[in-house]
Amino acid sequence: MKHLFALCLLALTFTARAQGVMQFTTDNHDFGNVPEGTMATYEFKFKNTGTQPVVIANVQASCGCTTPDWTKTPVLPGKMGVIKAMYSSAGRPGVFNKTVTVTSNASEPSKVLTIKGTVLTKEQIKPTLTPAQLxxxxxxxxxxxxxxxxxxxxxxxxxxxxxxxxxxxxxxxxxxxxxxxxxxxxxxxxxxxxxxxxxxxxxxxxxxxxxxxxxxxxxxxxxxxxxxxxxxxxxxxxxxxxxxxxxxxxxxxxxx
Known part of the structure; x- marks a missing residue:
């Protein structure tokens, strides 16, 4: 009986470990100053460090001003995937802080990524940006x-x-x-x-x-x-x- 219990425990442990793992290089990004009208875009990259493929079911943005995109095919163990967040700054001057929620079959089934920054109007941009940026x-x-x-x-x-x-x-x-x-x-x-x-x-x-x-x-x-x-x-x-x-x-x- 003890042997049977040990085998069941081992099987459960193996099953728990046999999952994909999304290891992100970062889970937040600060754009800093963004000229109004720009589509501020950032790619969150992750590596599957698990033992099973990672399949992303959905990526939901916290508002309509943020458009997500992501790797649609299964990400095999050891391979890289991408979650892209695009923020439309047109008509939205001021500070923004938005999130995208990633739902997948990974060990962490729900992952929240954050983008933030400050949208500057043309009047604010001229004295703020460097000559190289201009x-x-x-x-x-x-x-x-x-x-x-x-x-x-x-x-x-x-x-x-x-x-x-x-x-x-x-x-x-x-x-x-x-x-x-x-x-x-x-x-x-x-x-x-x-x-x-x-x-x-x-x-x-x-x-x-x-x-x-x-x-x-x-x-x-x-x-x-x-x-x-x-x-x-x-x-x-x-x-x-x-x-x-x-x-x-x-x-x-x-x-x-």
Missing amino acids: AQSPKLVLDKAEFDFGKMEAGQQPTARFTVKNSGKTPLVLGALTAGCYCVGYKTPPAPIAPGQSAVVELLYSQRQLGQVSDAVTISSNDVSGDAKLTLKATIVRDLVGGSMVKESGTAVPFK
Whole structure:
């Protein structure tokens, strides 16, 4: 009986040890100062020091502003895996402290990882960052500063196309559009623009005020040198077809 008890205890001990173990190099990361508009990204790396594969079932962020990603395939004993945490700083100035919770079949089934930092506005960045850090900033360059739609009908939503080039050394992320008329928006959300690359950005214009209009638009981004400015112009009429008919009816027709 004693031998049977000892064998059962040994089997239980072996089973308990026959698990994957997630050994992280660190379970927290401080980004320090983050320019507003940046997607702050950090990879938490771990090694499976156990005897069985580690399978990550889920990674849950503490808020919608943090997007997790992770190694989807089983991590074999002795191999490395990654948990990636991405914090969107756009429109979120100030201190942040967020967590991602990793659920797996490892010996520690629930593991909490932490990211933190301080998001700085453009006004705060200029005196804070070093010249070397400023040199690494993306740089937004517009192909033109003005777009004239000409004559358009009230209620239409024409599209203005601008070419945006990133002449900086890190990816350019375009942010919110602001205009006093609240009548300008992106046709499609712009994707990050790689250093040295250009992209066409389409802006929808839904101005309804009749007559000649001119609206100043600001495009925010993670370019620390400042926001981009452009102007949209148009002559807005109530009815383009009606306007044409009135013009034609005023033309003198000679008698035969």
